[in-house]
Amino acid sequence: MAALADFLRPLVLSGPSGVGKSTLLQRLFAEFPDKFGFSVSHTTRSPRPGEIDGKQYHFVTRERFLELLKEDAFIEHAEFSGNFYGTSFETVRAVEQQGRRCILDIEAQGVRQIKATDLNPVFCFIAPPSLTALRQRLQNRGTETEASVQKRLSMALKEIEYAKEPKVHEVVIVNDDVERAYQTLKKLALGEKVVGDPLPPLDD
Numbered sequence: 001m002a003a004l005a006d007f008l009r010p011l012v013l014s015g016p017s018g019v020g021k022s023t024l025l026q027r028l029f030a031e032f033p034d035k036f037g038f039s040v041s042h043t044t045r046s047p048r049p050g051e052i053d054g055k056q057y058h059f060v061t062r063e064r065f066l067e068l069l070k071e072d073a074f075i076e077h078a079e080f081s082g083n084f085y086g087t088s089f090e091t092v093r094a095v096e097q098q099g100r101r102c103i104l105d106i107e108a109q110g111v112r113q114i115k116a117t118d119l120n121p122v123f124c125f126i127a128p129p130s131l132t133a134l135r136q137r138l139q140n141r142g143t144e145t146e147a148s149v150q151k152r153l154s155m156a157l158k159e160i161e162y163a164k165e166p167k168v169h170e171v172v173i174v175n176d177d178v179e180r181a182y183q184t185l186k187k188l189a190l191g192e193k194v195v196g197d198p199l200p201p202l203d204d
């Protein structure tokens with residue numbers, strides 16, 4: 001049964017910062033509180049208001065992160081905007097042991113690293129409808145300085161270039177209308193076959 005087989009594979013979501021990955025995932029976890037488990041990453045960045053240690057991230061010091069790195073605790077890790085981010089084998093295992101489908105939110109460097117492991121996830125890219133829309137979302141979110149918005153936008157270009165390479169992602173979902181994007185993500189997460197969207201040109 002293809003659907004069951006796909007449901008058992010972890011689901012890796014990636015896409016530029018501010019594209020709406022957390023928004024879409026929050027909806028998925030709210031609608032299916034028992035089916036999915038989020039792979040909580042480790043990070044050395046400071047918590048944003050409202051973020052809880054162990055929920056959005058495991059917040060750790062740089063020293064602790066480097067210690068874990070030495071112990072080969074991470075499936076993938078990256079340094080982004082001066083902070084480390086990483087997914088530990090332990091967190092993915094913990095989700096799977098609960099009988100849930102593990103969902104990972106990973107940036108491009110991490111996607112490359114995961115491709116070198118035997119995790120065999122479904123890779124899904126969440127794309128913005130345009131760079132203008134992405135900039136707007138980052139600015140409206142109110143969590144970034146102008147310099148940080150700029151950094152994230154230049155990273156976004158790299159992520160999108162990588163996503164254009166063949167066979168990097170099984171499915172692309174353009175987060176234009178959040179309701180529409182969510183319906184596609186939901187099907188994919190439940191293990192159904194979905195027809196993704198074409199990558200927008202993003203040359204604005």
Ligand SMILES: Nc1ncnc2c1ncn2[C@@H]1O[C@H](COP(=O)(O)OP(=O)(O)OP(=O)(O)O)[C@@H](O)[C@H]1O
Binds near residue numbers: 017019020024138178
């Ligand atoms: N389809 C959409 N249309 C308009 N705004 C959206 C849409 N989806 C999400 N947003 C808004 O865009 C902002 C960024 O979304 P979100 O924080 O979910 O992005 P993210 O991809 O998780 O970013 P990061 O990787 O930095 O955590 C939020 O303010 C969110 O409400």
